[in-house]
Amino acid sequence: GQQLNQSPQSMFIQEGEDVSMNCTSSSIFNTWLWYKQDPGEGPVLLIALYKAGELTSNGRLTAQFGITRKDSFLNISASIPSDVGIYFCAGQGGSEKLVFGKGTKLTVNP
Amino acid sequence: DGGITQSPKYLFRKEGQNVTLSCEQNLNHDAMYWYRQDPGQGLRLIYYSQIVNDFQKGDIAEGYSVSREKKESFPLTVTSAQKNPTAFYLCASSGGRHSPLHFGNGTRLTVT
Numbered sequence: 001g002q003q004l005n006q007s008p009q010s011m012f013i014q015e016g017e018d019v020s021m022n023c024t025s026s027s028i029f030n031t032w033l034w035y036k037q038d039p040g041e042g043p044v045l046l047i048a049l050y051k052a053g054e055l056t057s058n059g060r061l062t063a064q065f066g067i068t069r070k071d072s073f074l075n076i077s078a079s080i081p082s083d084v085g086i087y088f089c090a091g092q093g094g095s096e097k098l099v100f101g102k103g104t105k106l107t108v109n110p
Numbered sequence: 111d112g113g114i115t116q117s118p119k120y121l122f123r124k125e126g127q128n129v130t131l132s133c134e135q136n137l138n139h140d141a142m143y144w145y146r147q148d149p150g151q152g153l154r155l156i157y158y159s160q161i162v163n164d165f166q167k168g169d170i171a172e173g174y175s176v177s178r179e180k181k182e183s184f185p186l187t188v189t190s191a192q193k194n195p196t197a198f199y200l201c202a203s204s205g206g207r208h209s210p211l212h213f214g215n216g217t218r219l220t221v222t
Contacts, residue, residue, distance in 0.1 A: 033210050042213030100152040
């Protein structure tokens with residue numbers, strides 16, 4: 001089945017630093033989604049990408065749909081303490097089902 | 111406010127007992143999903159339903175059952191056949207084939 005590799009697994013950064021994380025797939029996706037999950041809560045959608053090469057921003061967050069349609073990255077600029085949490089990528093190919101990465105756990109030191 | 115409500119937030123059960131997790135949405139979404147999340151793992155799909163009175167097994171359906179009698183509701187039963195039921199369970203819904211999933215706030219089930 002389809003698999004997503006999300007990296008890094010965890011990040012420890014200082015407040016104010018920029019963050020970058022990415023996901024790669026063994027197969028082509030038509031949609032890439034990025035979610036953030038706070039402890040004990042459900043994931044919240046951050047950015048949705050629907051076209052290869054698409055670059056979309058949401059405040060300090062920027063995500064891109066890779067040209068090959070097999071990868072996507074998420075950047076967070078000027079991190080703040082409330083950015084802590086687990087970030088998940090998810091991809092959708094021809095079937096209805098989303099495939100999720102295993103998450104990147106972000107810790108921001110004030 | 112439109113959203114997805116999962117209840118209860120925390121659930122404790124003895125081994126060998128079936129337990130049902132509730133999921134209700136008022137987003138008028140056709141599709142609903144159940145995922146299981148374990149520490150350090152991504153989300154794994156248990157069951158999904160694209161329309162009322164129809165549902166399909168996901169990747170880890172063994173030991174679980176669902177029903178979809180109403181558009182708004184998609185309860186998940188964790189049966190005694192599930193070997194390792196302690197986990198965080200997430201319900202989600204979407205409005206169409208390529209619409210993003212919206213998640214509830216989860217139910218943490220502990221079986222001892």
